[in-house]
Amino acid sequence: MSKNVKSALVSSKAPKPTTFSNERSSHHSVNPDLASTSPTTSKFYINLQDLVNLEEILSGLIIVFQQDKSASYEIERWWKITDENSIVRIDNLFQKEEVKECLREAIILEAVGVSLSGFLDYSALGNVETKLAINDLLELIHENFLVIIDIVLHRLPNHCSTNSWAVTLQAITFTKRKNKCSKYENINVLLSQNELIKGKIQDVAKEHTNPGAMTSRTARFLLYTTIQIVKDIESFEVLGARELLRTVINEYYEPPALNTTESIDSDIEIPLAEAPYLPETEEDIYTLVLDLDETLIHYYEDGDEGGFLIRPGCQEFLEEVSKLYEVIVFTAGLQEYADWVLDQIDPHRFISYRLYRQHGLPTGNFYTKDLSRLGRNIERVIIVDNMAENFRMQPDNGILIRTFIDDMTDNALLELLPLLKEIALKKGRDVRKALKSFRDQMMRAIARGDSSPHLNLHLEDDF
Numbered sequence: 001m002s003k004n005v006k007s008a009l010v011s012s013k014a015p016k017p018t019t020f021s022n023e024r025s026s027h028h029s030v031n032p033d034l035a036s037t038s039p040t041t042s043k044f045y046i047n048l049q050d051l052v053n054l055e056e057i058l059s060g061l062i063i064v065f066q067q068d069k070s071a072s073y074e075i076e077r078w079w080k081i082t083d084e085n086s087i088v089r090i091d092n093l094f095q096k097e098e099v100k101e102c103l104r105e106a107i108i109l110e111a112v113g114v115s116l117s118g119f120l121d122y123s124a125l126g127n128v129e130t131k132l133a134i135n136d137l138l139e140l141i142h143e144n145f146l147v148i149i150d151i152v153l154h155r156l157p158n159h160c161s162t163n164s165w166a167v168t169l170q171a172i173t174f175t176k177r178k179n180k181c182s183k184y185e186n187i188n189v190l191l192s193q194n195e196l197i198k199g200k201i202q203d204v205a206k207e208h209t210n211p212g213a214m215t216s217r218t219a220r221f222l223l224y225t226t227i228q229i230v231k232d233i234e235s236f237e238v239l240g241a242r243e244l245l246r247t248v249i250n251e252y253y254e255p256p257a258l259n260t261t262e263s264i265d266s267d268i269e270i271p272l273a274e275a276p277y278l279p280e281t282e283e284d285i286y287t288l289v290l291d292l293d294e295t296l297i298h299y300y301e302d303g304d305e306g307g308f309l310i311r312p313g314c315q316e317f318l319e320e321v322s323k324l325y326e327v328i329v330f331t332a333g334l335q336e337y338a339d340w341v342l343d344q345i346d347p348h349r350f351i352s353y354r355l356y357r358q359h360g361l362p363t364g365n366f367y368t369k370d371l372s373r374l375g376r377n378i379e380r381v382i383i384v385d386n387m388a389e390n391f392r393m394q395p396d397n398g399i400l401i402r403t404f405i406d407d408m409t410d411n412a413l414l415e416l417l418p419l420l421k422e423i424a425l426k427k428g429r430d431v432r433k434a435l436k437s438f439r440d441q442m443m444r445a446i447a448r449g450d451s452s453p454h455l456n457l458h459l460e461d462d463f
């Protein structure tokens, strides 16, 4: 399958967050595989949206690593998401001891691998072997995570398997997993991959802890810790291993500069602009909100010079959607930066309005794009963004698009066009229903084994 098809498959659907929870939902004990039995685990739930985000982070980590860029942004996101929810206790979903064991090890090894990937400075060391070993390690960890997703999906109660985050996860495993196997073989695959990961971690650690290695004193602390964890992994609980890694990192780690525009100057806070952001318009207009960084362009720095790559198809996409939608770019970037980019990529002014950092709600490390502040009918607004966190307040209006860095064969924008045209031309009352219909159709196509489930999607006339 081509990379294009993969990217479009992951991008051309709209996720809806569903916390699959036996605490928050009313579906207590609906499925013996999932229901918690002990009082200490009764609050366990798993947020499928976080699994989608984590997969994206792990994919992104491989990319930035291969480009010799700082991965600190991805790594901080990884710690943040895994800290804030129960993914670290994913083994609680299962009752069989061997399954729990295997998942516990996989999750600990992921924490070790993610920590290591951010800690060693390969370009300074100039150590090609280590770089290759870490690259293999990250690929294995990503593949392991896809197996975990698959295991979780097979344990979802029937009423959860059709929610759109589950569908997104199905599409991700379908397109990205290298070694597909039946659900009965998943645990064996995870077991053998865990062993491969341990081997890679030990290779990296040995290389850097021998007396002649040019590893900094602080890096060595982390390396010794990872060796200790890997050697004695049976005795570590997930939380204990994480705490140990965190302690070492917090004590010795000096984070390098962040590598994305949205976070480079996240310390610059600007007062929130007054809503509504947009002037009044006709009631039945459709509004398309587009993210900028890693959705339309990718900004990079080369020495003192800043530049950006335009996502393939961007110009054609803007021209086509502007015929049917009021097009708005909504970025968490600063106005000066965004205007500099947009003046270049949109000389014909297909974009009607520009919203910047001052229009985003500061929420933790992110500026959430609250569509209710636009001054538009929410039934007529669609947002396309490469980060689901950005539209978490109106997830039903969102289309998650694959992150664009520098893949010049990427076709994700153009592959969204038929879907966006269909919605606007059929003039449905509520875009959220249309997006749901597309998701349902894609899910049926995936179930049929269709290799391009994002193609040939259609809406009923009265959606």
Ligand SMILES: [Mg+2]
Pocket: 291, 292, 293, 294, 295, 385, 386, 387
């Ligand atoms: Mg973005």
